[in-house]
Amino acid sequence: MPDDWFGGKEIKELADEMHGVMLEANGIGLAANQIGRDLRFFVIDKKLAEENKIPNAFANPEITESSNDADEMEEGCLSIPGFTGLIRRPKKIKFKGYDVDGNKIKIKARGMLAKVLQHETDHLNGVTIKDRSGN
Numbered sequence: 001m002p003d004d005w006f007g008g009k010e011i012k013e014l015a016d017e018m019h020g021v022m023l024e025a026n027g028i029g030l031a032a033n034q035i036g037r038d039l040r041f042f043v044i045d046k047k048l049a050e051e052n053k054i055p056n057a058f059a060n061p062e063i064t065e066s067s068n069d070a071d072e073m074e075e076g077c078l079s080i081p082g083f084t085g086l087i088r089r090p091k092k093i094k095f096k097g098y099d100v101d102g103n104k105i106k107i108k109a110r111g112m113l114a115k116v117l118q119h120e121t122d123h124l125n126g127v128t129i130k131d132r133s134g135n
Contacts, residue, residue, distance in 0.1 A: 006059070006102025011041075015057040015100055018043045027078045029116045031123035034079050042120040052113050055105060061097035061121050066090035073115060077129050085133025089118050 014037070022030040022043060031042040041059045049056035067090045075087045093114045095107045109117055122128070 006098065006100065011057075011059070011100045014039075014041070015043055019046065019056070022078070025078045028112075029120040030078060031120045033123060040124050042124065044116050044120065048113060048116065052107075052109070054107055054113075055099040057100050058097040058105065058117075058120075059100070059102075061095065061117070061124065063093050063095055063118065063121055065094035067092040075115070075119060075129050077119075079123070079128065080130060083130065085129045087119075087129055087132045089115055093118060095121075 014032070018030050018032070018035065021035060022028070022045070028045040028048060029042060032039040039059075040061065041057070042061065043057045046056045069091045070088050071091055072086050072088045074084050076084045091114065092108070092110045095105075095109055095117050097105050099105055107113075107117070119129070122132070
């Protein structure tokens with residue numbers, strides 16, 4: 001993501017647009033490449049973000065650590081309407097990136113938040129739930 005984007009009008013408008021698309025489709029996360037934008041950027045549900053006291057948009061995200069302890073959960077995806085799969089993911093992760101103002105973010109996530117951050121980071125890495133489910 002270009003450094004001159006951070007704190008600017010364009011990145012904030014993109015985040016707002018993506019939140020709108022996500023809500024309209026009843027999603028809890030949306031990656032920029034899902035709407036045809038070649039950027040390492042995604043948004044998550046604002047309520048989930050507020051509950052965890054974190055931003056709701058992330059640039060240049062990276063999962064830096066994952067627990068060996070994992071569980072499975074049924075996941076769907078806005079890119080593959082009607083498809084769900086039982087996806088095994090680490091229960092806990094450490095995650096880093098930047099908010100829309102360019103501030104560094106480091107998060108220890110577990111539960112649903114960890115699942116969403118992993119799912120959206122997967123999108124940016126070209127991985128879908130179909131790849132993870134074996135279907």
